[in-house]
Amino acid sequence: MTKIFLTFWMLLTSVNAAHALSVDVPLSNPTLEARARVLFHELRCPVCQNQSIDDSDADLAKDLRRYVRQSLVQGAGDDDIRLSLQSRYGDFILLRPRVAPSTYLLWGAPLLMLVFGLYIGFRRKR
């Protein structure tokens, strides 16, 4: 069974290699590559343990890196790429959570707590 799977897998990858190398080839345009790097850090590898796709060796992470680079070359904006990946993999893939009603508390908490803490700490000093 493993053997069949392996043969199948090798077939797949060799077909893949025909039109694009499966390893990371940085984009020749440094601005685009820089944007790609920022995006890599913000996208979670869906099959790994708490790794961004920048950190991961998993095949899916490689595919996603290639997808991001290709999209950038085709002129997609950062948000377009985030949205398209989010629609496919869900919010889970975004390491920087969207600002949405479900995350208002997450994003607002630090500032609220700071204001509250300063108020409690210094309310008697005026």
Added chain:
Amino acid sequence: MTAEIGHFALILSLCVAFAQACVGLLTSHTTPVVNVMRRGATLQSVLVAVAFFCLMWGFIQSDFSLALVQGHSHLAKPMLYKISAVWGNHEGSLLLWVLIVALYGTAFAWLEPRRTTRISDAFYIRVLMVQAFVSVAFLTFLVLTSNPFARLIPPPFEGQGLNPVLQDPALAAHPPLLYLGYVGFSLVFAQALAVLLAKDKAHEDWAALMRLWTMVAWIFLTLGIALGSFWAYYELGWGGFWFWDPVENASLMPWLAATALLHSLMASAKRDLFSGWVLLLAILTFCLSLSGTFLVRSGVLTSVHAFANDPARGLFILLILAGFALWGLTLFARHFPRAPEDTSFSLISRESTLLIQNIGLSVATATVFIGTIYPLVLDALGGGKISVGAPYFNSVFAPLLIPFLILIPFAPLMGWGKGDAPAAAKRLAGAAVFSVLAVVALYIMRPTPPLALAVMGAALWVVSASINAWRQKIQRLGWQGISAPAYLSHIGFGVLIAAAIAASVWRSETIVVAENGQIVHIAHYALRYDGVKEIAGDNYQSEQGQLVFVNSGRRGQILHPERRFYDAEQNTTTEAALAQDIGGTLYAVIGEREQGKQVLRLWYHPFVNFIWIGAMIMALGGCSALRKQLKK
């Protein structure tokens, strides 16, 4: 047979701890009871140590009739990893945890009466009583749900081996250091409860005593976290040093809380201020240690740190956490507030800076907490799966950090009660000018995102201002002025932050698919790739790449990044090759082979070493504070 002795010793130690806890709770607080508590604590330590070393013996002998040894060891494994594998698993690491609880109790039992005669018998007994309850909780957990001495019948001939990522010298030191930190807060918690139980009759310098033990735990925790970060850096093979992984966060939270505690304890020891807050913080710090244990050990999270995925165990730890939190907070609610505190300090004073520092660190702790559990809670509430990762923490922490960094150098210069702001500003003016100039220079020299640059400027300000203030102190006092724990720790913190930013935003990276003999460029280096050799290690096969420097003063030096395949565990690890120079670290990793070519990934991380050097300076500052306090 050794295993049975160990198992028996473990059960006996539970009985001893239980007896000790009951004696402390139920009897009058007289001198004979003091002796019972001291002997109980000692006996408990001895028994747990016996259990611990029996388990270690099982690992040394590769006794595969023990399920734990069979599951986490292997005949071919080097001896160092056989020994450190004792705590490279769920049961063994909990045994280490319990051992350290007992040792802290014993250390307190023997050291405190000798060091100071001022603590009362009642206080002494209560501290050891609470500490014994912590032992009881975890020993029960160990005996009932996580027996390290379970046997396998029939015993297999070979073990399953240890996760290769853990087969590293750092495993010998990282967990013990971290636990010496985490668990040390149990003693701080015990003291807080003893103070609360004494109502108004606590001895006067309980804050100084608590600060001493908090400092000990804090030093260990600082070193443990730093070592973990360094280990992750060189072992995981992608050149990161802090991932905001839930498990890292679990260790960062008690650290932040303890740092706040150390500072507010200064005000308590000196001016009897903030005592309510300090006691609450002491309770919370221990609860954060426990919730860290829960997060790591319950299987709620998956990572290299989580060995067990048994919900029953998670529930048990949660119950322990709930029990201690409830006990602490109930006592706190009943006995506080006492008499209104003296709050006669001016807005510009040491007290104010300590207060702001405590607010900042509390917010930081709570932010890490919320960020860590938010996905779990949201998912449980049916809000869908989200991820809260490094980009969230970085973007929330950077703006929070700047004002607090700016404030740091002022704090030690402020007088108690009322500080002299203009005088402090005058003393710090030189450093302010320096850091502004440094920021401008950096901006011109290297492209840096503005926020990162601002944080770095603030960190440089902390370093330069603290060095300058320290210099002035030495000028004023002569060599006596050399003892300056606050300056030292603040310098360490500034160095750490500045280095973390530098290593992240200025790093350079090269990924190539190299042929033999190809020249690869990274930062100011050029290296020639000379192919890959197959070599055999003790218990692994390795592909070892060879990279030769062809420029700079390093010409001719060779780097050997490796990929190791561990037969027993059927697992691969990446062993990065590192080369240090004054300005940073070159980090080389080999990847897969592609059509006869080799994937190479090289990084240059400017100043990355200073992250860990900064942490060590902080720990050194802690040691210096400890020395200063013990001298008094």
